[in-house]
Amino acid sequence: MKALLTIEKLHKDFVLHGQGGIAIKVMHDLSLELHRGECLVLAGRSGIGKSTLLKMLHGNYLAERGSIRIHFDDGLLELTDLPTHAWHRVRRDVVGYVSQFLRVVPRVSAREVVMEPLLARGAYAQDARQRAETLLARLNLPERLWSLPPGTFSGGEQQRVNIAEGFIGEHPLLLLDEPTASLDATNRDVVVEMISEAKARGCALLGICHDEDVRSRVADRLLPLDEHLMARTSSQETF
Numbered sequence: 001m002k003a004l005l006t007i008e009k010l011h012k013d014f015v016l017h018g019q020g021g022i023a024i025k026v027m028h029d030l031s032l033e034l035h036r037g038e039c040l041v042l043a044g045r046s047g048i049g050k051s052t053l054l055k056m057l058h059g060n061y062l063a064e065r066g067s068i069r070i071h072f073d074d075g076l077l078e079l080t081d082l083p084t085h086a087w088h089r090v091r092r093d094v095v096g097y098v099s100q101f102l103r104v105v106p107r108v109s110a111r112e113v114v115m116e117p118l119l120a121r122g123a124y125a126q127d128a129r130q131r132a133e134t135l136l137a138r139l140n141l142p143e144r145l146w147s148l149p150p151g152t153f154s155g156g157e158q159q160r161v162n163i164a165e166g167f168i169g170e171h172p173l174l175l176l177d178e179p180t181a182s183l184d185a186t187n188r189d190v191v192v193e194m195i196s197e198a199k200a201r202g203c204a205l206l207g208i209c210h211d212e213d214v215r216s217r218v219a220d221r222l223l224p225l226d227e228h229l230m231a232r233t234s235s236q237e238t239f
């Protein structure tokens with residue numbers, strides 16, 4: 001079966017212009033494949049480049065070179081060549097992202113935050129609202145909070161809004177950055193179930209997860225990044 005996502009020989013450097021142009025070489029020749037229905041968890045020490053990889057897949061960071069391809073039944077999408085304006089549709093329809101921290105917009109309620117990915121695709125407000133509320137209830141977010149902006153919510157409450165917003169769109173590829181870091185055991189179990197259901201409907205998931213219990217329950221494979229990614233300054237090493 002053809003992979004949904006293929007990454008080949010991906011390189012990433014950060015150049016710190018404010019610090020005399022020091023180059024941090026984060027990623028060197030990373031290649032991977034991810035299939036529909038599979039959950040791949042990135043492993044490796046802090047600072048190795050796990051979040052950087054997710055951000056490159058979501059268009060926040062550009063690759064120096066290499067390719068990131070999404071394969072559909074009727075063709076492929078090369079993400080490293082994508083013009084900036086095309087990323088909006090990719091994020092809307094293809095690549096979902098549960099970030100570690102909620103992007104809070106003043107005066108936008110938790111319910112509206114979760115509805116937004118469906119509204120952006122033209123869903124009826126009533127349907128979007130119903131699906132958002134079903135997810136918020138499933139994640140045990142108290143109903144009294146649904147109509148409030150999540151800026152003042154606790155870390156775990158904000159994370160559940162984030163998870164609902166990330167899962168509601170049922171994207172073919174879903175990126176998970178520590179989705180259970182601030183959750184209690186009950187809600188961790190809910191997220192594990194939601195990941196299993198996403199896999200069952202053919203979603204491919206790529207995530208970071210330091211919680212060993214959650215990781216062992218959701219990961220089909222671990223990718224140890226240390227073999228591929230090297231974080232060194234250019235003064236220490238040249239490739």
Ligand SMILES: Nc1ncnc2c1ncn2[C@@H]1O[C@H](COP(=O)(O)OP(=O)(O)OP(=O)(O)O)[C@@H](O)[C@H]1O
Nearest residue numbers: 014015024026045046047048049050051052053231
């Ligand atoms: N925008 C940026 N500008 C400069 N350097 C960056 C930037 N983003 C990340 N880095 C550097 O790239 C390296 C990888 O960072 P990244 O956040 O991807 O690591 P990580 O493996 O996710 O770490 P952790 O497990 O601690 O979250 C680090 O050395 C970091 O300082």
